[in-house]
Amino acid sequence: MDSALAVLNAAPLWLVVTIKSALLLLVVVTTFAYAMLAERKVMGWMQLRPGPNRVGPWGLMQPASDAAKLILKEDLTPSTADPLIYKLAPFISLLTAFSVYAIIPFGAGSQGTWAIGNVDAGILFLMAISSLGVYGISLGGWASGSKYPLLGSVRATAQMISYELAMSLSFIGVLILAGTTSLDGIVSAQARLWFCIPQAVGFVIYVITAVAETNRTPFDLVEAETELVGGFHTEYSGLRFGSFFIAEYVNMLTVSCIATLLFLGGWNAPFGLTMVPGVLWFVAKVATFMFFYIWLRATLPRLRYDRLMAFGWKVLLPVATLNLIVTAVVVAVRG
Amino acid sequence: MIAFWVLSVVLIASAVWTITAQKPVYSVVGLLANFAALAILYLTLSAEFLAVIQLIVYSGAILVLFVFVIALLSSGVAPFAAGPNRMPKAALPAVALVCVALGFVVFAVTRGEVAIPPPPAGSTSALGPVGTADVFGSVGDFGKALFTTYLLPFEVTALILMVAVVGVVLLSGTAPAKAPTRRRAAGVRRELREAVVRDGEDRR
Known part of the structure; x- marks a missing residue:
């Protein structure tokens, strides 16, 4: 762990910032995906319905299918x-x-x-x-x-x-x-x-x-x-x-x-x-x-x-x- | 230095785009890019607070109002029709003159013949990397200067702005209807009574 930190401290600033940004971006995008799923689930329970539950176990793959849908849709102007x-x-x-x-x-x-x-x-x-x-x-x-x-x-x-x-x-x-x-x-x-x-x-x-x-x-x-x-x-x-x-x-x-x-x-x-x-x-x-x-x-x-x-x-x-x-x-x- | 040249090119290009764009919203986008580049330029000059305020005040408030007004006033996305050319004939010589003058300034500064004024006496701000606390241009440093050395100009500016706001309200706002006073209400009642009496006399 300490040696890993030493390597990180020796690395140039731009590299450290790029790696940190990429990691954080990944975390934020994943959080977004599951925040959306959580919202649909919680709203479902509050309104006495199950919410999304078809894609993957307990609907956990729903964000992926939503993303695929959005990417494949026609881009209209x-x-x-x-x-x-x-x-x-x-x-x-x-x-x-x-x-x-x-x-x-x-x-x-x-x-x-x-x-x-x-x-x-x-x-x-x-x-x-x-x-x-x-x-x-x-x-x-x-x-x-x-x-x-x-x-x-x-x-x-x-x-x-x-x-x-x-x-x-x-x-x-x-x-x-x-x-x-x-x-x-x-x-x-x-x-x-x-x-x-x-x-x-x-x-x-x-x-x-x-x-x-x-x-x-x-x-x-x-x-x-x-x-x-x-x-x-x-x-x-x-x-x-x-x-x-x-x-x-x-x-x-x-x-x-x-x-x-x-x-x-x-x-x-x-x-x-x-x-x-x-x-x-x-x-x-x-x-x-x-x-x-x-x-x-x-x-x-x-x-x-x-x-x-x-x-x-x-x-x-x-x-x-x-x-x-x-x-x-x-x-x-x-x- | 590379940052300075890149930012300068972006600044000038976006300024030209702002002026020459056919659609007002394009001008707004150009101005937005201009403000952003200017804020980054301030950062490279270790003026952190100024950079942030540039974004908050100009991009976040004033330019939003531009967009708001343009969106309200212009119907659709068609470019505005060009009006008559009101540029005076002296425009080109004036531009040339300003360019020469600016060139002299740049020349003098690069030759070191114009002394850059030293920080005011009593200033304890230390130089340091942008983004750290208590260095030149940081929030604390700026605030201290604003509320001690430059307190009077700061307050006078605030007063001028206040006067401007009051002036705008006074000039553009419609005067409110006069509130009914007791005397006027009594007058209205009397007139009504007399009108009823007259009406009765007419009928008779």
């Missing part, structure tokens, strides 16, 4: 579409969804944190990259050259920029408490007390805005099938549709990771249960958050669009601002 942007949009979505993982740490060992890159401005970097995710959806909807995708993408843009504000404000509360912007530092600051307790309001705001940012039920106005056929990806088929699909689930995974890092103590073990490795705690917390997502989808109906916008601007934003002010004052007074 509507004649009214703008071909260049239409083909570019799914890639923008995928790129922004995956590039976040360059800096997310999954655990800590004696050799430092388990991340591809450990940057000091970690949380700002996350905000920067995830704020680019909206382009895939808005450009894709516009380039389809058809009215329902356009409506879907206009909704998505408005919704995502509105909820991003409250989300950023909920981050700043955590930053004030931790006193650092590096994700590593934020997790170490939670060694004694997870930030979901002193930042309870911020945590609730984050959870709501996270669901809205990833366009999931009850905030999935972007692809409201009763109003917009399929929303921004109505015209997409085959692997290009698959790209949007993967990006959505990877984004879900990302916001779950951020929730774990910022509010749920990262890889810190609860109740002093340190015999379980930190990375397992991290995975368990992320999985809990993902389950919460699925639970929401099976439970809640979709919001009306004007209610959604009013909620974002008139409730979440003022409450987030108030939370920020109170946190700052308390931290300043206690010194």
Whole structure:
């Protein structure tokens, strides 16, 4: 083990980063595939039906068959579409969804944190990259050259920029408490007390805005099938549709990771249960958050669009601002 | 150095694409590429915070509004019709002049004849690799400079932005309908009563 680490330390940086990225990509894509299966299974149980159970034992090969189906499907481009942007949009979505993982740490060992890159401005970097995710959806909807995708993408843009504000404000509360912007530092600051307790309001705001940012039920106005056929990806088929699909689930995974890092103590073990490795705690917390997502989808109906916008601007934003002010004052007074 | 040249080519090419593209959305995509390349260029200059803010503010907020407006205003994906050429005749000489001036700047900087200003007195920021804490250009360093040495310019900028926002609301917003005061409500009631009385007199 030590000799293997020595070899790794001697290897050039680009090689190490490439190997780490390839491994992480594999892990994230596999997680996406089984998150999708888990969602269908859990939703099935919640609605008193078995869920997918035909492909492989207990339906475990379902993701593979879905992938094969998506790859083999015909790739259609509507004649009214703008071909260049239409083909570019799914890639923008995928790129922004995956590039976040360059800096997310999954655990800590004696050799430092388990991340591809450990940057000091970690949380700002996350905000920067995830704020680019909206382009895939808005450009894709516009380039389809058809009215329902356009409506879907206009909704998505408005919704995502509105909820991003409250989300950023909920981050700043955590930053004030931790006193650092590096994700590593934020997790170490939670060694004694997870930030979901002193930042309870911020945590609730984050959870709501996270669901809205990833366009999931009850905030999935972007692809409201009763109003917009399929929303921004109505015209997409085959692997290009698959790209949007993967990006959505990877984004879900990302916001779950951020929730774990910022509010749920990262890889810190609860109740002093340190015999379980930190990375397992991290995975368990992320999985809990993902389950919460699925639970929401099976439970809640979709919001009306004007209610959604009013909620974002008139409730979440003022409450987030108030939370920020109170946190700052308390931290300043206690010194 | 290789990174600098590659980024420069990308920056200039995307800027030209932004200006010359036939469709407004193409211009937005060009601008997006431009901002991304600029952010990476900032990173190579060890301005980590600036790079991140470039992405958050320009790509994440301002450019999204561009897309939003274009998607709302333009119907379909057809290119916009070209309007009359409003470029003044002096455009070409002006471009040449600017190019010569910039060339002089580059020449002077590479010859070392223009001194690059030293960091302000009292600055304790150490140089170090980008991405590590407490080096020049990191979040902590930038924040310290912003809230101590440059506090006044920072606050003045905030004030100017606030004035701009208020101005936009004032200039573009419609004035709200006057709220009914008690006196006006009483006036309306009186008028109604008189109208009823008049109506009765007319009938008689």
